[in-house]
Amino acid sequence: MQQVKAVVATAKGEPVSIATVNVPDPGPGEALVKILACGVCHTDLHYREGGISDDFPFLLGHEASGIVESVGPDVSDVAPGDFVILNWRAVCGECRACKRGEAQYCFATHNAKQQMTLGDGTALSPALGIGAFAEKTLVAAGQCTKVDPSARPAAAGLLGCGVMAGLGAAINTGGATRGRSVAVIGCGGVGVAAVAGAVLAGSSPVIAVDIDARKLAAARAAGAMHTIDSSAGDPVEQIKQICAETYPGAEGADIVVEAVGRPETWKQGFYARDLAGTLVLVGVPTPDLTLPELPLIDVFGRGGALKSSWYGDCLPSRDFPMLIDLYQRGRLDLDAFVTEEIALDQVEEAFDRMHDGTVLRSVVVL
Known part of the structure; x- marks a missing residue:
């Protein structure tokens, strides 16, 4: 178990706050990821406003890149030290869609089984099963897509949601x-x-x-x-x-x-x-x-x-590495989507700028 700083929405329509969050060590099929950057997406604001569900408190953030710090048993696709983009469509490989070769339509995508909690033990609902406005987060290993580590983290992470969509x-x-x-x-x-x-x-x-x-x-x-x-x-x-x-x-x-x-x-x-x-x-x-x-x-x-x-009908394992390659070769300008880089405690202000339409993306950089 580790304790990290993270952005939490505690009640509908209330400003977000920084809290200490307990992050379990990864279990079977899970990965612990040190977050490098995470975009501020409209979906995070929808969570804060109660527009998606009322399962407060929420651990916000999902459009992220980071470094795998450790993995649990039965994980072979990623390893500690890998630079990854997080995704919220970890495919099962067993459902009808997966078996007919259409894994982008997987009916049984999954997240980490263990819960992250507040200091008092209150379970958190991670945004889109990720919760990446945090120094570290726990996800299913299938939510980690390994890409070229030379890519700029603030730009690469945007493929995790809005740009890919x-x-x-x-x-x-x-x-x-x-x-x-x-x-x-x-x-x-x-x-x-x-x-x-x-x-x-x-x-x-x-x-x-x-x-x-x-x-x-x-x-x-x-x-x-x-x-x-x-x-x-x-x-x-x-x-x-x-x-x-x-x-x-x-x-x-x-x-x-x-x-x-x-x-x-x-x-x-x-x-x-x-x-x-x-x-x-x-x-x-x-x-x-x-x-x-x-x-x-x-x-x-x-x-x-x-x-x-x-999610743009994407298959992260297929699409993320390809798009990062296009970015690295100058054919896809992901940097243009990064309007500003901000700190973890500036997410609430970033929501205001999103409302005003003055940014394409504010990106939290840790």
Whole structure:
């Protein structure tokens, strides 16, 4: 057992605090990881606000990189000293999805079995089974993906959630590739990553939609060829016009990635698709939101696919090393997503800046 400093959310809507946390030694199939960096993600704020569950207190943080310090019995994929990115989809290898070769859809992903606790023994709920706003955390060994140790920890860790979610939504879920147009609605960290993914895949045109000029500027920096301020006009008609200029007769984008998680923007994405186009929902909605009413004939008549993308349909063991390699070779600018590096006790202020839209990612560096 070790004691470490960590960021804890103790009650719904209350500011987070620094607490001393007890971290057990790793048991069978578990790994103890010394955290080097962890991004401040909207999901952590959702936990603090009670938008995911009410299993307080929460040990926040999940978008992380670190060094494996020790492992429990029966662990062979990682070893002490390995530089890893943490993931929240440790696949089981035994479920129907895994056995049919679709481990990215694993039905039985798992976390560490032992619980981390506060000093008084109160069990903590680690965010997405990770809890990485901490000096060290205990995870299932399958949540550790070994990557090139020369990669910058603050940038590499972002693949653990938001950047992977956006890249994967465009490429893995949406099928972005050459000859296909992509529109991304909502250009926070996940949306800008979707833009970067579409550009990386060779899609054209790549269109970014938002109401914030700063976010649209970030999307342009990531390679968006067109930007649309949706507060100044109908984005659906503008997307259609841009796509028709490249592909005469097109009635919208081949792929629309909705990275907001709102019924209004989802409906915009539905109608901004070309016939037989794909709409991908990657923005995380709150539990009270419902799909907007649509004429069923429109759902039938437009064809195509309406998908949701969970973690960018990624397989960490396949995708993380590949993306780190692209980063190291200058083809994927992960550094651009790191707006600022902060200390462990500055997470609450980082939530405020997230609300203000002034950052793509604040990253805690330990």
